[in-house]
Amino acid sequence: MESSASSMQLTRAADYAVRVMIHLATLPENERALLPALAEATGAPSSFLSKVLQALSRAGLVLSRRGHLGGFEIVERGRKASMREVIEAIDGPVFLNVCLIDGMSCNRKSWCPAHKVWEKAQAAMMQILDSAIIADLAIQDAGAETTGQSPLHTLSQ
């Protein structure tokens, strides 16, 4: 039954969302980036990334401006967002198992020993994703950039 190789796996859209948010947060304040540059920096196909950016814009994490001085810009709320918030802006709430979904009434919940394990696994994972803040990650990214390890230097994505 190994057909579902993507069991418990982040969607590509959410992965690209995290990448693009971190990259936008490395740019100087008020600097806007154009889609082709963002596609290059994140390694995402432009058309796909465009949809991801629209979703991030609807979620209030980036600002999208059209026209002469147009482009994408991260907003304060986006800099302060956690990886979890970025992921959930794209994919909706993350639950490792259906039994964890709020309001889902699995009638096994009260006694099922596996349910307790799922709660713990979800909490352990979320604690990491909650504490990973985009602005902080961007500082690490910028650090890698000055040592020549960022894709802006290698252009190899």
Add this chain to the structure above:
Amino acid sequence: MESSASSMQLTRAADYAVRVMIHLATLPENERALLPALAEATGAPSSFLSKVLQALSRAGLVLSRRGHLGGFEIVERGRKASMREVIEAIDGPVFLNVCLIDGMSCNRKSWCPAHKVWEKAQAAMMQILDSAIIADLAIQDAGAETTGQSPLHTLSQ
């Protein structure tokens, strides 16, 4: 982009696999259970559970016998298995993000700040799933059973 409500979510097959393994481990040694009883105990549709049990049998976690004294029986390796092993027997290796897959060469890996977060999130989650052993969970389950909270008593799944 909220179409993928199942982002980072366990498959139903793996969820049922965990349920059936725990239930089989509550049974007395050498006792075999028939599919309808297992379907009732786990709340899984019989035909789907049958495929799950075949996969668990192929993985060497349960024994499936045909005929007069036939049925499904958990083996020692199955009792000692962790929830992670049961899940992976059904879904294959679990990776929260593609960049964690062994041998996948995301060329961002060496510097990407998100990659390090994914490694930590995966390790935190796996630590919980690795330490949840089927035999131990079955003891909790059996405990719930004697207090009348198990589905064998409620029959409400």
